[in-house]
Amino acid sequence: MWADLDRVLLKSSELAPAEFQPGEDIKSVLRDYARVLVIGAGGLGCEILKDLALSGFRDIEVIDLDRIDITNLNRQFLFRQSDVGSFKSEVAAKFIMERVPECKVKAYTCPIQEFDEEFYSGFHIIIAGLDNIEARRWLNSMIYSMVKFDKDGEPLPETVRPIIDGGTEGFKGQARVVIPYKTACYECTLPMMTPQKGVPMCTIAETPRIPEHCIEYAYIIEWEKAFPNRKVDKDSYEDMNWIYETALERAKAYGIEGVTYMKTMGVVKNIIPAIASTNAIVAAACAAEALKIATYVTKPVDNYFMFMGQTGIHTATLQIEKDPNCLVCSNKPGIITIGKNSKLKDFISILTDSNSKYKMISPSISCGAGILYMPKPPALEEKHRFKLDLTFQELIDQGFYGEDFLTVTDQTFINSMNFNLVFRD
Template sequence: MTEQTTLLDQERWEGIYKLMEHPSMLTPDCTEEPEKLKTFLHSMKILVIGAGGLGCEVLKDLALSGFTDIHVIDLDTIDISNLNRQFLFTEKDTGRPKAEVAAEFVNKRVEGCHVTPYVGNIKDKPITFYHQFDMVISGLDSVDARRWMNATLVDIARDGQIIPFIDGGSEGFSGQVRVILPTVNACYECGMILIPPPVTFPMCTIASNPRVPEHCVEWSLLEFPKAHDGRKPDGDKEEDVLWCLKCASERAEKYKIEGVDFKLTLGVIKHVIPAIASTNSIIAAMCVNEAMKIAMNALSLDNYCQYSGAEQPYTNTFEFSKNETCLVCADISSEIEVRKDAQFDEIMTKLKENPEYQMKNPSIQLPGGIPLYMRALAQTHDNLQKPVGDLFESGTELAVTDPVFPQGMFLRLKVKFSNDE
């Protein structure tokens, strides 16, 4: 710790230091000297994933809590619709990368704190990139991205480096925070069975029997490519949203359905749940509070906190137990059972639709690395319609990879045949 930093600390983080210098319920097992804790606090290298509504709050809280080596990664650019809740941005920043603008704002505002921005997708970074951090705080709005980050940190933990993963999320007036110590307690994947798969509507319902306004908007999304040379609608382009709104409104009028408006149309296109600024602020504060506990060698959340503010501010904290059959951290084979004469496509369907797996685009190999199905390998596509009994024997352990897993990670899937009846 430099002399300049020490002088800044005494003025800016005096309140934080009091927590370190005086024994309290916050640090019942702390045996470190206060000066060592201060040094650790200021030297911790923290990665914040996402600079959106939650990420902006997390960055602000970290910077004002004494963390001085902060890194942030985000692939999005600033849109005018972000400004009501992402307070690190202004109208003049529209179109610029969120990570860069957020870093510039905090670096200018909080002397002694340095935020390093990265513009891009977390999946594009090599695993060595994540080895450098002491802690990761997630402000993601994607289940897939969370699963990937969780699996990556579990993979790193198996090499002997445990990087705490603090995951925050908000949906309207509700939110949650969990503290994941990879391979030690329940990981994100352990709770996948409690996360419902994305809502989809049957094509026949959308096409011939729409009943709710969402069906009408989904119809407009199917019609959009036909009128725009195969291009999909972009929720960040107002003209695309307006086109879909007009199409959906005409559809709704035909079937006497009410409720189609701009907000609903935009929400369906972008799969958006309205963000509440106050919820983001509360969840971010919880995340940074847990980061402070870890930095101070105190007892952190064990390990899940649910916030419900729809009717009244309420939090429920509980321990989420490890799933002994978790696809990521249990390191065991998963088993499924199918009929011997079932088409191989049935296994693909189970991997995509079963709440325990929720995969996106699995590729499957036989023992020895023989490809059974790979999207990029056209000669394997015929296997989807073949009976599984013609492809392998009962009890065969298949290797399954998917975009939700980091590169090099796979699921060992043992397939057993049920008896014909």
């Protein structure tokens, strides 16, 4: 392994920036200094952990709260059948340390939101192999909240933590480098996300035509009838099997074939078929970027790498520009134009609309006069619920809102966001 690394770490290169100094000292950076956090130990995370260990990194920590399912074994190669039911992060860490004994990997089995700024600031590089947008947005928000500035308003380098974000979708994949206040952040790229396509409820309930309609019916309608006020545990075999069997009965009634347990998991968990080779390519790109950042052996990608394997092997690198009005990295309040006769609930709908740039989940709203709305705890929600049906003119007339900025908090972000309202005539 080191023989291969020596070819790039011990020789000068015209491609390397001025900071690169070939020699044994640069190898000691990987062995003794660099600390890397990997978030996710699934299909992408397994590959990333392997690549980091074989690239000379010796101090790695990994977070993943999922347990190993038998369906993971076809591509998540650090796991064996005897590992089914165990935590992915713990099994992956143990496997890496057994194969690369000098590498230390520490595992965590809780949500990333349970860790604070002190924890994340303890790493030099953070690599995200996450499978959902909400967690990526939260992590992006956390890394930006950690940055401190000098008297001239410039970020202090010692407080900047780069994120390398990898993602795959079938034959497609991407790896991006986010350096706070230097490159575009994750929030800047939300408009690039493909909106999820929904199925009309009337089709699901009355005229199912394909297996997915039967599964959605069992998941959305029949589950609520059978288990009111209890959410589906998507990691529970018993819950998923109940949905599968219920969907199978409906499919038989309509003469529809193709409902399987695997398809049921795919629909309920919104799983896109994973391809091992795509994971390997994107993970290699992520690990290469980590090596570049840690050693200065060459310049990192600027700042978005795409892999397109649908019809061949195609790659592209492009620079995504910052959104000058980004809620996270612009340090500007959001601006929303709305009518004074619009209701508070209309404003919340703008924030939570999946097709808007905000895509919040459950926002709380306050202003200089106090709380306007708070979705939980239940007692507070009930106390302020009546304001949802008040127009902004009524909120102003009754003293609930003084036409100042609105402060919005949401589980998507670590910090609150400010919004200025521009009222239409």
